[in-house]
Amino acid sequence: MAQFLKVNAGPVASDGIETLIPISKIAGISSVTNAANVTTIVIKTDSTATSLYTIAVPGVTGAASQNTTSAMREKDATDALNAALAANPGGVVSTLNAVPAFYQVPVTGSGGSDGKGQSGRTVITTAATFAQYTTCIYTP
Numbered sequence: 001m002a003q004f005l006k007v008n009a010g011p012v013a014s015d016g017i018e019t020l021i022p023i024s025k026i027a028g029i030s031s032v033t034n035a036a037n038v039t040t041i042v043i044k045t046d047s048t049a050t051s052l053y054t055i056a057v058p059g060v061t062g063a064a065s066q067n068t069t070s071a072m073r074e075k076d077a078t079d080a081l082n083a084a085l086a087a088n089p090g091g092v093v094s095t096l097n098a099v100p101a102f103y104q105v106p107v108t109g110s111g112g113s114d115g116k117g118q119s120g121r122t123v124i125t126t127a128a129t130f131a132q133y134t135t136c137i138y139t140p
Helices: 070-086
Strands: 004-007 019-022 028-035 038-044 052-058 093-095 099-102 124-126 129-131 135-139
Touching: 019 135, 028 070, 038 070, 070 093, 070 099
Parallel strands: 004 093
Antiparallel strands: 004 019, 028 038, 038 052, 052 135, 099 129
16 A cells, blocks of 8 residues: 555645645545535544545536446445555555546447447447546645
């Protein structure tokens, strides 16, 4: 596990600041919620949960057209956080990567009983897009 978790966001949206969270100070994940098209991750840095990092990523919502729910989006954010915490063992910095905003969409009925197109390739009609973190606010 790395020494710091890097979040490509600061306290103000589009401020160009990267926040480094000391991984050794993380006491737990207080919550991961998705509401009003914004996923919020709250990391507590002490056992009383008074010191918190609140990370927001807008543009991530459950979409009926993609058969997704807010719970699935919360899982995407949790998976990204867990991957970042486990990455770069012995290193200094591990980056919290973006979460999917919209999943890729394969063409329907593109041939074959396996759902794949010609030559075993899956044809994608819409590429996946990823939402970027806008704020990472520390509350002492």
